[in-house]
Amino acid sequence: MTDAPLPLAPRLDLADGARIPQLGFGLYKVPATDATELALAAIDAGYRHLDTAAFYANEAEVGRAVRETDVARDDLFVTSKVWKDDNGYDATLRAFDDSMARFGLDVLDLYLIHWPVPSTDRYVDTWRALVRLQAEGRVRSVGVSNFHVHHVDRIIAETGVAPVVNQVELHPWLPQRELRADHEARGIRVEAWSPLARGRVLDDPTLALIAARHDRSPAQIVLRWHMQQGVIAIPKASSSARLRENLDVFDFELDEVDLAAIAALESGERTGRDPDLD
Ligand SMILES: NC(=O)c1ccc[n+]([C@@H]2O[C@H](COP(=O)([O-])OP(=O)(O)OC[C@H]3O[C@@H](n4cnc5c(N)ncnc54)[C@H](OP(=O)(O)O)[C@@H]3O)[C@@H](O)[C@H]2O)c1
Known part of the structure; x- marks a missing residue:
């Protein structure tokens, strides 16, 4: 017997209406x-949003879960990303076709430029390709990942089209305050990758104290923090129990004291690369 599904996460509006x-x-x-088994376990638990990428080498298996589940395709939100090596207009169009063939799906919900790779200077052309794919109805929403504000400024200046999402590394050590303020003013949603700092922030004693006070786990405290910041978060987990734990964050609230204590954890530490260094 499987556990009952948890309440669904709320949906946030994107600037394009999705x-x-x-x-x-x-x-x-x-x-x-x-990947198929875990994606199906996630959907059974109540997840409706799956985040993958060509680089993760599991698009076919994620697509299989989306095709096999009883949950309607329109109730699921699937994201993929064009990898660094495929930046450029024609290469991106080919990479998208390859991804969709692997997924076995007709339409993707969100397609992102995985990294800007400024040294090759092809991300504006990549962006033009994503805008075309959206105009053709092959992807519902288009966005970017690992873009600093100045990369976002440039694609908007050169194409007139703003991304609806920027997926960046974001967790209590790296809350991305300036980027969040910029994107909020422009209506660009911020999505947190490595929202748990790859699990490393979970040993922090401050989080243990807050977790004990709410009778929750440190992971639930961090994910609740993301939710209260208005950020989208996509934690990874390898078991049904952890998938459920991570989704079960919609029936309690952090107060001002909790939020101030988490704000004090900011150190600027990244677990991944600075996007400007590629
Ligand atoms: N756009 C990008 O460049 C980019 C880069 C990195 C990641 N991402 C996206 O962001 C997603 C999440 O990032 P991530 O996988 O790097 O890191 P994360 O979600 O911050 O952390 C995942 C780690 O935390 C552990 N964990 C998960 N839930 C836990 C819980 N309740 N209690 C204790 N430990 C827990 C996981 O362990 P187990 O797996 O052992 O359960 C795993 O080791 C990725 O899967 C990917 O979709 C995007």
Whole structure:
């Protein structure tokens, strides 16, 4: 017998009219051999948002879960990303076709430029390709990942089209205050990758204290913090129990004292690369 599904995460409006579930399941480093089963477990638990990428080498298995589940395709939100090597107009169009063939799906919900790779200077052309794919109805929403504000400024200046989402590394050590303020003013949603700092922030004693006070786990405290910041978060987990724990954050609230204590954890530490260094 499986556990009852949890309440669904709320959906946030995107500037193009689409609506994204605020909490999703991220599948980086989920081996292809486990991806269908874990994606189905996530959907059973109540997740409606799956985040993958060509680079994660599990698009086929994620697509299979989306095709096999009883949950309607329109109730699911699937994101993928064009990898660094495929930046450029024609290469991106080809990469998208390859991704969709692997997924076995007609339409994607969100397609992102995975990294800007400023040294190759092809991200504006990549962006033009995404705008074309959206105009053709092959993807519902288009956005970017790992873009600093100045990269976002440039694609808007050169194409007149703004991304609806920027997926960046974001967690209590790296809350991305300036980027969030900029994007809020422009109506660009911020999505947190490695929302748990790859699990590393969870040993922090401040989080343990807050968790004990709310009778929750440190992961639930961090994910609740993301939700209260209005950020989209896509934690990865490798078991049904953790998938459920991470989605179960919609029936309690952090107060001002909790939020101030978490704000004090900011150190600027990244777990991944600075996008300007590629
Ligand atoms: N756009 C990008 O460049 C980019 C880069 C990195 C990641 N991402 C996306 O963001 C997603 C999440 O990032 P991430 O996988 O790097 O890191 P994360 O979600 O911050 O952390 C995942 C780690 O935390 C552990 N964990 C999860 N839930 C837990 C819980 N309740 N209690 C204790 N430990 C827990 C996981 O362990 P187990 O797996 O052992 O359960 C795993 O080791 C990725 O899957 C991917 O979709 C995007």
